[in-house]
Amino acid sequence: MSTFQTALSGLKAASTDLQVMGNNIANANTVGFKSSNAEFADMYAAAVAGTSPQYGQVGIGTTVSTVAQQFSQGNISATSNPLDVAINGSGFFQFDYNGATVYGRNGQFQLDQNGYVVDASGGKLIGTPAVSGVLTGGSGPLQITETTLAPKATASGTLGLNLNASSTPIGSGTPFNMNDPTTYNYSTTTTVYDSLGASHLLTTYYALTSGSTDGQKWDVYYSVDGTTSSGSGITSGGPMTLQFSSTGAISGTASGAVGPLSWADGASGSTIALNFAGSTNYNAPSVVNSLTTDGYGVGQLSNLSIDPSGVIFGRYTNGQSAKLGLITLTNFKAPQGLQRLGNNYFVPTYASGLPLTGQPGAGGLGVLQSSAVEESNVDLSSQLVNLIVAQQAYQANAQTIKTQNQVVQTLLSL
Known part of the structure; x- marks a missing residue:
């Protein structure tokens, strides 16, 4: 038998x-x-x-x-969902599934009604949350709550420009008048913001006062929203002077301050530091080569993106971005010892070893690819x-x- x-x-x-x-x-x-x-x-x-x-x-x-x-490794295919994430390499996503910690490789994510990043089964993706654009260093379910980015008042700016060395000097004793183009040689305008996010137009004016074999001198004035300050200059004591050398480079002070400024909408008063380092005085048309300011208005969350290291960035309508969280990955010494739980989930066992969690791309963990999924x-x-x-x-x-x-x-x- x-x-x-x-x-x-x-x-x-x-x-x-x-x-x-x-x-x-x-x-x-x-x-x-x-x-x-x-x-x-x-x-x-x-x-x-x-x-x-x-x-x-x-x-x-x-x-x-x-x-x-x-x-x-399964094949990676592209999708149109920015929250879809594929793991390229080793590691598992960590989830909070009905209070239990589970792991999986399915990176098809979406936001639920409370802003949590979840998969199709409702498991909340676990990572490192961020507060006000700064990663906390802790661990917990990732929740996107910062849908509005608070404004930031403009506090500084950098202007890199060329002032035409062939310009005609403004007559001595001619007072500056922003409405009279004969009182200055060149002007440029940029947008600045107050503490409430309202935008204002800052215009700077450049008047050639003298020229010699030692280089030219240019006075700098400003106006905000078409109104000049009481001193009509970059500093309260009068216009700022940009001194250039005979080679066209700035040879003296290259920075000044606009303000103090007060705003009719009740925003906090502002002083804007301007830096002209890198500006030149060549025999070429006056032009702005570079311009940066650090302020911005109110922004609404318009899109999300995830970089290979797992950082979730929020893109806002004001052109800014901020960190909203970090997706972490977990690996095991013996992943073959994991136990299947269904819904593409695994749970650790004695045979798998303890979970080892870290940032994607570090410690042997794979990297992430957004707008993509890992196929079977x-x-x-x-x-x-x-x-x-x-x-x-x-x-x-x-x-x-x-x-x-x-x-x-x-x-x-x-």
Whole structure:
């Protein structure tokens, strides 16, 4: 009767193999799915201590020793969702799923009604939150709450320009008048902001006062929203003077301050530091080569992006960006020891080891690719070929039972 048991063990093993491959094939289109392989081991009856088989050992069948999970990299495909994230390399996303901590590779994310980054099953993505654009260093579910970016008053600016050395000097004693272009040689306008986010136009005016073999001198005036200050200059004591050398480079003070400014909307008073370092005085048309200011108005969240290191950036309508959180990854010493939980989730076991969490790209962890997902690592071609082999193994074991049954019938007919 042992032959029946041997063949039956083969049937059970082949059936398990078919189930494993069937599950792989069924999840060929499941994002982040990792395939499994059924691994077999032969079985032998235990010998009596001190004796040995007369004719050598004869096996009593086979068994499925383990269903090994395969964590090879799946193909990465692009999507149109900026919150879709693919892991390129090792590691797992960490989720808070109904209060339990689980792990997975499916990076199809969206925002729920409370602003949490969740997957299709409702698991909240765990990472490092940010407060006011600064990562906290802690760990918890990632929530996008900063949908409005507070304004920032302009406090400084840098102007890199060329003032035409062939300009005609303004007559001595001619008072500056922003409405009279004959009282200055060049002007340029930029937008500045007060503490409430209101925009204002800051115009700077440049008047050539003298020129010599030692270089030219230019006076700098300003107006805000078409109104000059009481002193009509960059500083309260009068206009600022830019001194250039005979080679066209600034040779003296290159910075000044606009203000103090008061605003009719009730915003806090402002003083704006201007830096003209890098400006030149060449025989070429006056032009602004570079201009930067540090203020901005109120911004509404318009888009999200995720960089390869896992930082979630919010893009705002005022052209600014801010850090909203950091996606962390978790790896295990032996990921094959993880236990499947369904919904593309895994939970750690004693065999997998403790979770090791860090920033993507560090400590052997993979990097992230946004607007992309990792496809299933199931190779359909090899699975279909293996399916045929497993079917033949099942049929062969069934044939063994049939043959043994015929032998038994022959013996019974003697």
